[in-house]
Amino acid sequence: MECDIDDVIIRGELPADLDITYFRNGPDPQFPPRGGHHWFAGDGMLHMFHVQNGRVRYRNRWVRTAKWALERREGRSLYSPFNPMQNDPITQEAPDEGLANTNVVWHGGKLLALEEGHAPFEIDPGTLESKGTWRYDGQFEGPMTAHPKIDPKTGEMLFFGYMVSGPFSAGMSYQTADANGALTRSERFDAPFASMVHDFITTDEHVIFPIFPATGSMERAMKGEPPLAWEPEKGTHIGVMRRDGSVADMRWFETDPCYVFHPMNAYTEGNRIVAHVMQFEEVPLFPHADGSPPDPEKAQARLCEWVFDLADNSNGVQRRYLDDISGEFPRLDERFTGNNYRHGYYGASIGGAGGLGFNAVAHQDFGTGRRSQHVLPEGDITGEPVFVPRSADAEEGDGYLLSVVYRARENRSDLMFLDANDVAAGPIACAELPHRVPYGFHGNWKYNS
Structure with a gap:
């Protein structure tokens, strides 16, 4: 369903100083899936909340990729979620533009819908009209992560791609674009093995590429076995390079098998890199290589600290959990991306909720080591909490958290506003x-002026 609401009903009082547009992306299949359903496989649906003068205007639109258009024409699903060998033959007539269903970012004067297997897809920020694949004036090659990092000091955007040498290959890329959106760097390297690398980590001095044993295999795909699967015996390999260096200078660290969809933040401190991530003991939502399901106890993420000692020759990683609750979708005050910081936020499961349906928004204060949280009414589910500063020069953490929340008893959704200083x-x-906004992924915002 697509719709426009000119004046959304507001419960409470919106801050008068909020003058932003918040965009959120997520999967929303227009037809029943081909084969089994997977959360990651729906068509990209963008939701836009224009917040100004204490009022909210809403619009949502599907991203009109080639896949979306072909399936709309045929009136049915044509694509397999992860195995191209199972696509309908008619799909060969359409360009491969992907789903554009995971994140949406504003950079270089362009609004880009992102999904890690393909190039960015440009969207009109005022109307949500689909404009088509964006390849940086023809200079961009390969797929782009759905999680680029924007340097808060320079405006530079850093991003990578995986399986860039072909489906289920070990090839990876690292690229950058300046604040104006011009591509400034493009390098390639090989990971230790073909892995599903959903996100990466940056500091003001380093770029970190985590390679987890969630592997891709064309051999498995051709046999009808899981193309993406958990192989813990391969271990976790983490490449670290200086931002002023080259991929040829990559240093590889090794640690026990784990999986991270999303880091919160990281910073370089002398000869150490400290990273905070939401760590799983094994990847959720994907099977083992033999087809067996993941262990539900291990497929829960917890806030974890990684420390890399750059002066040590052991190439090990110190890891410790910072909390015992499960959670995901970590965010921070992005003005501190890649730098030492105090405040982090994420969707959390409080009181045994478990799974990936989070019933609370958590605030982690790294200065005090304390966590506070707002727990939703029973049955309600929150998405990713996105931080918006009270003003451009406000202190770290002084602002608001925006999150799309599903209200179970009413079968509809809210955009919830929390005071980031007092989440509880x-x-x-x-x-x-x-109406209900399907449980989705990631969003970002931009000032209206």
Whole structure:
């Protein structure tokens, strides 16, 4: 469903100083899936919340990729979620533009819908009209992560791609674009093995590429076995390079098998790199190589600290959990991306909720080591909490958290606004939609002027 709401009902009082547009992306299949359903496989659906003068205007639109258009024409699903060998033959007539269903970022004057297997897809920021694949004036090659990092000091955007040498290959890329959106760097290297590398980590001095044993295999795909699967015997390999260096200078660290969809942040401190990540003991949502399902106890993420000692020759990683609750979708005050910071936020499971349906928004204060949280009413589920500063020069953590929340009893969704300084106090306002927003992934915002 696509719709426009000119004046969303507001419960509470929106901050008068909020003058932003928040965009959120997520999967929303227009037809029943071909083969088994997978959360990651739906068509990209963008939701836009224009917040100004204490009011909210809403619009949502599917991203009109070639896949979306072909399936709309045929009136049915044509693509397998992860195995191209199982696509309908008619799909060969359409360009491969992917799903554009995972994240949406504003950079270089362009709004880009992202999904890690393909190039960015440009969207009109005012109308959500689909404009088509964006390849940086023809200079961009290969897929792009859905999680680029923007340097808060320079405006430079850093990003990578995996399986760039072909499906289920070990080839990876590292690229950068300046604040104006011009591609400034493009390098390639090989990972230790073909891995599903959803995200990466940056500091003001380093770039970190984590290669987990969630492997890709064309051999498995051709046999009808899981093309993406968990192979813990391969271990975890983490490549670290200086931002002013080259991929040829990559140093590889090794640690026990684990999986991380999303880091929170990291920083370089002398000869150490400290990273905070949401770590799983094994990858969720994907099977073992033999087809057996993941262990539900191990497929829960917890906030974990990684420390790399650059002066040590052991190439090991010190890891310790910082909390015992499960959670995901970590964010921070992005003005501190890649730098030492104090405040982090994530969706959390409090009181045994478990799984990937989070019933709380958690605030981790690294200065005090304490966690606070707002727990939703029973049955409600929150998405990713996105931080917006109260003003451009506000202190770190002084601002608001925005999150799309599903209201189970009413089968509809809100955009919830929390005071980031006092998450436990609960929402200061909610923009109440009359319909359900499908449980999705990531979003970002831009100033209206």
